Amino acid sequence: MRALITGGAGFIGANFVHQTLADRPDASVTVLDKLTYAGNPASLAGLDERVTLVEGDIADPELVDALVKDADLVVHFAAESHNDNSLNDPSPFVTTNLVGTFTLLEAVRRHQVRYHHISTDEVYGDLELNDPERFTEHTPYNPSSPYSSTKAGSDLLVRAWVRSFGIEATISNCSNNYGPYQHIEKFIPRQITNLIDGVRPKLYGAGQNVRDWIHVRDHNTAVWKIIDAGRIGETYLIGADGEKNNKEVVELVLELMGHDPEDYEHVADRPGHDLRYAIDNTRLREELGWEPQFEDFRTGLADTIRWYQENQDWWRPQKAEVEAKYAAQGQ
Ligand code: NAD
Numbered sequence: 493m494r495a496l497i498t499g500g501a502g503f504i505g506a507n508f509v510h511q512t513l514a515d516r517p518d519a520s521v522t523v524l525d526k527l528t529y530a531g532n533p534a535s536l537a538g539l540d541e542r543v544t545l546v547e548g549d550i551a552d553p554e555l556v557d558a559l560v561k562d563a564d565l566v567v568h569f570a571a572e573s574h575n576d577n578s579l580n581d582p583s584p585f586v587t588t589n590l591v592g593t594f595t596l597l598e599a600v601r602r603h604q605v606r607y608h609h610i611s612t613d614e615v616y617g618d619l620e621l622n623d624p625e626r627f628t629e630h631t632p633y634n635p636s637s638p639y640s641s642t643k644a645g646s647d648l649l650v651r652a653w654v655r656s657f658g659i660e661a662t663i664s665n666c667s668n669n670y671g672p673y674q675h676i677e678k679f680i681p682r683q684i685t686n687l688i689d690g691v692r693p694k695l696y697g698a699g700q701n702v703r704d705w706i707h708v709r710d711h712n713t714a715v716w717k718i719i720d721a722g723r724i725g726e727t728y729l730i731g732a733d734g735e736k737n738n739k740e741v742v743e744l745v746l747e748l749m750g751h752d753p754e755d756y757e758h759v760a761d762r763p764g765h766d767l768r769y770a771i772d773n774t775r776l777r778e779e780l781g782w783e784p785q786f787e788d789f790r791t792g793l794a795d796t797i798r799w800y801q802e803n804q805d806w807w808r809p810q811k812a813e814v815e816a817k818y819a820a821q822g823q
């Protein structure tokens with residue numbers, strides 16, 4: 493089986509490549525990745541000859557056509573993925589998330605290749621803290637940021653290509669991932685690497701915002717379940733019942749790294765900051781029999797902290813630039 497994995501040098505995509513090679517002896521993998529600031533070939537270092545890395549843009553129709561033509565499966569992770577960046581400059585979000593997805597869909601349509609689309613729970617907007625409802629596959633789309641609106645648009649393109657052109661596609665919308673190889677601009681690795689550098693963690697606003705945390709390996713086992721057994725044209729929500737507010741997460745990072753749990757700073761809040769995300773994963777559990785393996789957040793977080801402590805060469809080159817950018821916006 494020949495899989496084309498877009499964004500395979502990024503956080504979730506790289507973990508997906510590692511897991512695919514370990515679990516699927518019959519698979520060969522081509523990674524298509526533009527190697528933006530978020531893509532790191534070192535995340536794929538040491539993998540066997542079943543992986544080929546092609547540096548290129550998902551919005552390049554000729555390149556995409558040639559790669560899709562040779563694939564049995566496309567798993568589309570590539571995206572501009574960070575909300576804060578989308579507030580500073582939405583332009584690459586429109587090009588990559590919308591035009592890039594369109595380019596892949598057209599190639600998939602021409603060559604009739606199975607396609608899985610990776611998306612986010614942020615397409616549903618946010619929930620009140622006390623809302624008893626969680627997001628389901630039927631929740632109306634209501635995205636808040638340039639990032640989430642371009643992801644929502646990309647999902648709608650996939651749905652239209654299924655209905656109008658009959659492409660064989662599935663979609664998954666997952667909650668917040670944590671684990672190894674996550675870029676240090678993101679919340680958890682930013683705080684871990686700050687503490688390694690002797691800097692206090694930075695909490696946006698009051699820290700009451702809730703995210704529904706899932707280990708990246710659990711996200712990826714769910715993606716494979718959907719590829720193997722999901723119904724064509726359907727959407728599956730992926731989450732592991734991991735709701736926590738940001739203050740709780742920062743306090744746990746501090747505790748696990750041997751610091752006073754109160755020793756963090758409040759910084760400027762994110763404009764339009766979504767309050768709460770929460771996933772109802774009933775369809776995934778009941779229809780596909782998926783179960784998360786990393787149900788203990790404390791243990792998963794401790795492993796993640798160890799990974800950043802042991803892999804400073806991987807993240808250190810980007811730390812100063814990331815922090816300078818945040819400092820310029822009071823964060
Ligand atoms: P990431 O930013 O770590 O990685 C994105 C990758 O895409 C990078 O390797 C980058 O070089 C590549 N890329 C960007 N633009 C490209 C282009 N035009 N052509 C080819 N490659 C390009 O992102 P991530 O956190 O790994 O997210 C992967 C996917 O999962 C995204 O679609 C994101 O929306 C989705 N998602 C992420 C989370 C999360 O918590 N991180 C949760 C749910 C869904």
Ligand code: DAU
Nearest residue numbers: 573574575612613614667668677678679694695696701738
């Ligand atoms: O819900 C899925 C989404 O999760 C994905 O679609 C996105 O690609 C991914 O980036 C993530 O989006 P968030 O905006 O929730 O993640 P981020 O890591 O940027 O922030 C998590 C929470 O932590 C959010 O409420 C903002 C807050 N935060 C973030 C940073 C970087 C802080 O309090 N301090 C920080 O320094």
